[in-house]
Amino acid sequence: MLSARQLALLAVVTLLPVAVFAAITLSILQESERGVLEEQLRQSARTTAAAVEREIAQELAALTTLASSDALERGDLTAFDIQARRAVAIRPSWELVILTDRDRQLVNTRFAFGEALPPPLDLPSIAEVFETGKPQVTGVRVQPAWRPDAMVGLRVPVVRDGKVVQVLSAILPAWSFHGLLKDHIVAEGGRITMVDRDNRIVARSHSAEADDPLIGKLPTDSVLEGLRAGDGLYEAVAADRERFLLAQAAVPQSGWAVLAGAPHRVVMAPLVRSRLFLFGGGGLALVLAALFGAGLIAAFTRRQEAERRLEALQAEKVAEQRLADIAANFPGVIFRRVLYPDGRMTYPYISDTVAGFLGYRVEELHGRTFDPAEIGQRMEPETAKRWRDAVERSARTLEPMHLDGTIIDGRGRPRRVRSHSTTRRDADGSVVWDGVLLDVTDLHEAERARREGEDRLAFALDGARAGLWDWDVVTDRVTWSEGMWRLFGYGRPMGEPTPDAIDRVLHPDDRDAFWRANRTAKDSGAPLRVEFRVVHPDGEVRWIGAIGRCVVDEAGRTVRMTGLDIDITDRKRIEDELHHAKEEAERASVAKSKFLAAASHDLRQPVQSLLFFSHVLSERLAGHGAQELVGTMQQALDALKGLLDGILDLSKLDAGVVDVRRETVPLSPLLNRIGAEYAPRFAQKGLTLKVLAGDAAVESDPTLLGRIVGNLVENALKYTTKGGVLIGCRRRGDHLRIEVWDTGIGIPPGRLDDIFEEFVQIGNPERDRTQGLGLGLAIVKRLSRLLGHPMSVRSVPGRGSVFAVTVPRKAGVVAVPCAASGQGQGVVALIDDEAIILEGMQAMLDAWGFRVIAASDLDTARELLAEAGVAPDAVVADYRLRGGRTGGEAIQAMRTAYGADLPAVVLTGDTGPELEAEARRAGFAVLHKPVRPDALRRLLRELIQAGGRESRAIRRAAD
Numbered sequence: 001m002l003s004a005r006q007l008a009l010l011a012v013v014t015l016l017p018v019a020v021f022a023a024i025t026l027s028i029l030q031e032s033e034r035g036v037l038e039e040q041l042r043q044s045a046r047t048t049a050a051a052v053e054r055e056i057a058q059e060l061a062a063l064t065t066l067a068s069s070d071a072l073e074r075g076d077l078t079a080f081d082i083q084a085r086r087a088v089a090i091r092p093s094w095e096l097v098i099l100t101d102r103d104r105q106l107v108n109t110r111f112a113f114g115e116a117l118p119p120p121l122d123l124p125s126i127a128e129v130f131e132t133g134k135p136q137v138t139g140v141r142v143q144p145a146w147r148p149d150a151m152v153g154l155r156v157p158v159v160r161d162g163k164v165v166q167v168l169s170a171i172l173p174a175w176s177f178h179g180l181l182k183d184h185i186v187a188e189g190g191r192i193t194m195v196d197r198d199n200r201i202v203a204r205s206h207s208a209e210a211d212d213p214l215i216g217k218l219p220t221d222s223v224l225e226g227l228r229a230g231d232g233l234y235e236a237v238a239a240d241r242e243r244f245l246l247a248q249a250a251v252p253q254s255g256w257a258v259l260a261g262a263p264h265r266v267v268m269a270p271l272v273r274s275r276l277f278l279f280g281g282g283g284l285a286l287v288l289a290a291l292f293g294a295g296l297i298a299a300f301t302r303r304q305e306a307e308r309r310l311e312a313l314q315a316e317k318v319a320e321q322r323l324a325d326i327a328a329n330f331p332g333v334i335f336r337r338v339l340y341p342d343g344r345m346t347y348p349y350i351s352d353t354v355a356g357f358l359g360y361r362v363e364e365l366h367g368r369t370f371d372p373a374e375i376g377q378r379m380e381p382e383t384a385k386r387w388r389d390a391v392e393r394s395a396r397t398l399e400p401m402h403l404d405g406t407i408i409d410g411r412g413r414p415r416r417v418r419s420h421s422t423t424r425r426d427a428d429g430s431v432v433w434d435g436v437l438l439d440v441t442d443l444h445e446a447e448r449a450r451r452e453g454e455d456r457l458a459f460a461l462d463g464a465r466a467g468l469w470d471w472d473v474v475t476d477r478v479t480w481s482e483g484m485w486r487l488f489g490y491g492r493p494m495g496e497p498t499p500d501a502i503d504r505v506l507h508p509d510d511r512d513a514f515w516r517a518n519r520t521a522k523d524s525g526a527p528l529r530v531e532f533r534v535v536h537p538d539g540e541v542r543w544i545g546a547i548g549r550c551v552v553d554e555a556g557r558t559v560r561m562t563g564l565d566i567d568i569t570d571r572k573r574i575e576d577e578l579h580h581a582k583e584e585a586e587r588a589s590v591a592k593s594k595f596l597a598a599a600s601h602d603l604r605q606p607v608q609s610l611l612f613f614s615h616v617l618s619e620r621l622a623g624h625g626a627q628e629l630v631g632t633m634q635q636a637l638d639a640l641k642g643l644l645d646g647i648l649d650l651s652k653l654d655a656g657v658v659d660v661r662r663e664t665v666p667l668s669p670l671l672n673r674i675g676a677e678y679a680p681r682f683a684q685k686g687l688t689l690k691v692l693a694g695d696a697a698v699e700s701d702p703t704l705l706g707r708i709v710g711n712l713v714e715n716a717l718k719y720t721t722k723g724g725v726l727i728g729c730r731r732r733g734d735h736l737r738i739e740v741w742d743t744g745i746g747i748p749p750g751r752l753d754d755i756f757e758e759f760v761q762i763g764n765p766e767r768d769r770t771q772g773l774g775l776g777l778a779i780v781k782r783l784s785r786l787l788g789h790p791m792s793v794r795s796v797p798g799r800g801s802v803f804a805v806t807v808p809r810k811a812g813v814v815a816v817p818c819a820a821s822g823q824g825q826g827v828v829a830l831i832d833d834e835a836i837i838l839e840g841m842q843a844m845l846d847a848w849g850f851r852v853i854a855a856s857d858l859d860t861a862r863e864l865l866a867e868a869g870v871a872p873d874a875v876v877a878d879y880r881l882r883g884g885r886t887g888g889e890a891i892q893a894m895r896t897a898y899g900a901d902l903p904a905v906v907l908t909g910d911t912g913p914e915l916e917a918e919a920r921r922a923g924f925a926v927l928h929k930p931v932r933p934d935a936l937r938r939l940l941r942e943l944i945q946a947g948g949r950e951s952r953a954i955r956r957a958a959d
Helices: 002-067 070-074 077-090 123-132 175-182 221-229 265-281 281-330 354-358 372-376 382-398 441-463 480-487 501-506 508-524 568-618 629-654 667-684 703-718 776-789 833-847 858-868 887-898 913-922 934-943
Strands: 096-100 105-108 151-160 163-173 191-195 203-205 233-238 243-251 256-263 332-339 344-351 399-410 412-424 431-439 466-472 477-480 528-535 542-554 558-567 663-666 688-692 699-700 724-732 735-742 790-796 799-812 827-831 851-857 874-878 904-908 926-928
Touching: 002 077, 002 151, 002 163, 002 175, 002 191, 002 233, 002 243, 002 256, 002 281, 077 874, 123 151, 123 163, 151 175, 151 699, 151 913, 163 175, 175 191, 175 203, 221 233, 221 477, 243 265, 256 265, 256 382, 281 703, 281 724, 332 568, 344 372, 354 913, 372 382, 372 663, 372 934, 382 399, 382 412, 382 431, 412 441, 431 466, 431 508, 441 851, 466 480, 466 776, 477 480, 477 913, 508 542, 528 629, 542 568, 568 629, 568 833, 629 703, 663 667, 667 688, 699 703, 703 724, 703 735, 703 799, 776 790, 776 799, 827 833, 827 858, 833 851, 851 858, 858 887, 874 887, 874 934, 887 904, 904 913, 904 934, 913 926
Parallel strands: 688 724, 827 851, 827 874, 874 904, 904 926
Antiparallel strands: 096 105, 096 163, 151 163, 191 203, 191 256, 233 243, 243 256, 332 344, 332 431, 399 412, 412 431, 466 477, 466 558, 528 542, 542 558, 663 699, 699 799, 724 735, 735 799, 790 799
């Protein structure tokens, strides 16, 4: 029999293996349970990081889509601002959108478009996007001046032609990640924290409010030490001094990290239990032994249950993530609505996109169950009534439910929506609707705009008597609008539009040309333009104009042609009338030119004789009492000459008989000559005349250009009473502006165009002839148009005017020899078959100191020169002489006898271009009657003093 001591020893020996086995088993179970918890923490960290990664990827994808909008491609920031604000409204997670270049903000949805924008924040992050061309996720930032809670930024490049030109950023509240973190906590009292690349806290699952003061701050030193070490699992002390076991996972795209933690007390709970088992009283050994099997089974069961719970949690998270991905990218709201047997109705599930409809923030929707009455309050009354009726009918029949209507969104704007849902009845009698709610406002507006556009187009086509057509070349099928039938004379459609239908109404004379034009356009792919006639059923003939464009395939073959036909009968009638009117006007212009040419010679002859005799009489009556009367007569004759010259010049310009001879013209000699010519008259009025010619040269007709500048100077002289006139030049690229500045009376703003009309004078209502006739600027206008030299004028009343003519500039300067100056006498052979003209000119030339050999024809002139034994220094001849001979023939004969360089001048009343051409070929000057004596005197002296060197040049005197 065993003693008590032996029994005790036996008991100890018996229980010792059990205790040891229990201790080892409990230790293994404790380590196993801790391993399960650690794996749950790691999985929680990885799952949360994956969810955050997907969330960021979705946000970046949406931001990239916005960055590739057409408005940014066009550079239309106004349109892009509208698109950005619409994106902020659609995506509840976005607080605002910012568009920047390298150093300034261009668009900020926080401010009204056009307001001054603050400088961009976080320029290094923006610069990194410009340098790398890759999306960027910023760290957490707190801007108390804007809002108390922390924000994070997403940035994507805006690329154009392969180059980053701008950066588009979306600003998200850090709180938007709070829900994701809470959903992945796996241990009692567990926490999940997310930090950015600078290890600053972005979000915490246990934050009470969005403005958690720890957001944006660094975690504790022990947490930072583990983060920097990069360990997958470590222990650290939280800010509230509680110790946690932390698992770490990276969020690759952002560079952030997720920390999933469980309290140290939860981790150590199995160890505490095992210690109690090991160090409990001996009395508990038997209980432990008895309960060992049950404990082992329970432990294994708990482990299996934990593993199943983990697998279920992972599957549930995957399913939820898939649904969340679908809902986040779905352009509408996904919902489940349930009608219970007791009459209650609720929405157990509704996607976050409903926030945009109801005006909530996405965070406010988490864990919320919606009452249908809350959504019904957002509907318009008519929509709400139809919704209730549809729900009742669908619940009764279990048919799918479809509804279109209007709701008021969170911003108070009416939105057109469309709902589709399937219906089923559960075993408990509940009716369940699974469906979607789509915002079709833009589609509805587009459809309305399309209908309005079609109505406007139909109205415009009807008003314009036009029609649209479309030809499918591949199938040879033609479609057109009803307007085409009206163009063809039918009040309604007459069957199927076909090429035969067109052929039947085509005018026989236009049929071949019409089809040829269509074939040419189809074969070449070029635009179609053709005009043709159609014959209406009532016999009326109408003109139709057709335009069309071709659509070609990749091989360049035309597969489709579309176009517009319009009735152009009225236009054709007007064109015919204008053509006939133009012909009549041209015939009238030719008749006028012929009349003026014929009348000019007869009018100029007596005026010319009066000019010569008045000049001689003035010199002979010098100092006589009648001198003043002779001066008045000369003024009247000058006015008459000016009127004849002006009317003649205008008629020549209007008739198009002025010949333009373009050459390189150095401006300095031209402008200096004009300045020298007008200097005495300016001095007589006490005015200054300054010429700044420079060394430039232009491409123009020297005579006509000189006439333009001379008339501008003449005009300035007439209307300037103090100060003076400046002639200058300005370079304008490949052109030169010749400008005439005056300090005259100026021109009223409303009359800048009137001054270029015939007989218009500003500030001369009495028609004082000393102020001219009002023809000078009219001639300038026509000459500038003839030469292609644009004219311009600007003026300030009371201060003066600036007239300018723009002339093509030449790169080089061509020197022109200047005539010698000084007095000189010589022998002038004078030939004119009008006795009174001959007598007057002889008296005048004699008074000037010339020796005159006067004759009525060439033969007499040669005889008189032979008798006098002299050779002429110059020849002055009328153009039309007796016997059908001309002054040009007389000059040629005199040059044959006295030298080819003999200077010569032809006086004529003819204005035809033939004389000008002959003068250029033969090299003699032409003066049109009536000739001012001083002009003739100046020309003769220049020719004689030059010794004939310039007699081959074409000279035309203009006064």
